[in-house]
Amino acid sequence: QVQFVESGGGLVQPGGSLGLSCVASGRFFSAYMLAWYRQGPGKQRELVASVDAGDNTIYADSVKGRFTISRDNAKNTMYLQMNNLQAEDTAVYYCNKAMSPQSRWGQGTQVTVSS
Numbered sequence: 001q002v003q004f005v006e007s008g009g010g011l012v013q014p015g016g017s018l019g020l021s022c023v024a025s026g027r028f029f030s031a032y033m034l035a036w037y038r039q040g041p042g043k044q045r046e047l048v049a050s051v052d053a054g055d056n057t058i059y060a061d062s063v064k065g066r067f068t069i070s071r072d073n074a075k076n077t078m079y080l081q082m083n084n085l086q087a088e089d090t091a092v093y094y095c096n097k098a099m100s101p102q103s104r105w106g107q108g109t110q111v112t113v114s115s
Contacts, residue, residue, distance in 0.1 A: 001026060001103055001104075002024050002025065002026035002027075002028070002029065002032070002097065002103050003024065003025045003026060003103055003104065003106070004022050004023070004024050004094075004095045004096060004103060004106050005022070005023050005024075005025075005106055005107075006020060006021070006022050006093060006094060006095055006106055006107070006108050006109040007020070007021050007022075007023075007109055008020040008021050008109055009092075009093060009108075009109030009110045009111045009112075010110075010111070010112070011112045011114065012085055012111070012112070012113055013113070013114070013115050014085065014086055014087060014113055014114075014115055015084055015085065016085050016113070017081070017082060017083045017084075017085065018082050018085065018111060019079060019080070019081050019082070020036070020079065020080040020081075020082070020093055020095075020109060020111075021077055021078070021079055022034075022036070022077065022078040022079070022080075022095035023075075023076060023077050024076045024077070024078070024095075025076070029073060029076045030053060030073035031053055032053070032097050032098075032099075033050060033051070033052040033053065033097065033098040033099055034050065034051055034071060034078050034095065034096070034097060034098055035047055035048070035049065035050035035051075035095065035096060035097070035098035036048040036049050036050075036069060036078070036080045036093060036094070036095050037093070037094045037095070037096065038089075038091035038092065038093045038094070038111075039091055039092050039094070039108075040088070040090060040091040041090070041091075043091075045094070046060065047060060047098075048060055048063055048067065048069075048080070048093070049063065049067055049069040049080065050069065050098040051069045051070065051071050051078065052098075055070075055071070057069050062088070063082075063089075066082065066083050066084045066085075067080060067081065067082050067083070068080070068081040068083075078095055080093070080095075082111070085111070085113045086113060087113050087114065088113075089111060089113050090111060090112050090113050090114070091110075091111060092108035092109065092110050092111075093108055093109050093110075093111055094106060094108040
């Protein structure tokens with residue numbers, strides 16, 4: 001089963017940028033539709049962006065134009081470049097397959113946007 005490990009979070013001021021990475025172990029990484037999710041304080045986990053095997057992408061309305069999802073199949077890695085971060089982007093960010101059955105959720109990486 002594919003497992004994911006997220007990294008790259010941190011504290012950033014409003015308007016700043018961060019880049020997240022998601023490294024996967026296991027086989028068939030290139031075949032999966034993958035996604036970034038986030039869970040803010042007191043909120044449910046939500047889909048942020050997804051990328052399929054053909055590099056087609058979908059974004060939540062709240063991040064369109066600010067976030068960019070990408071993948072490098074040779075490195076079994078997915079990325080999320082986040083620009084113009086706002087306080088409402090504060091959350092724990094997770095990666096996983098976009099379709100069921102999903103893998104067990106990892107620890108995530110904390111992103112805090114604050115001045």
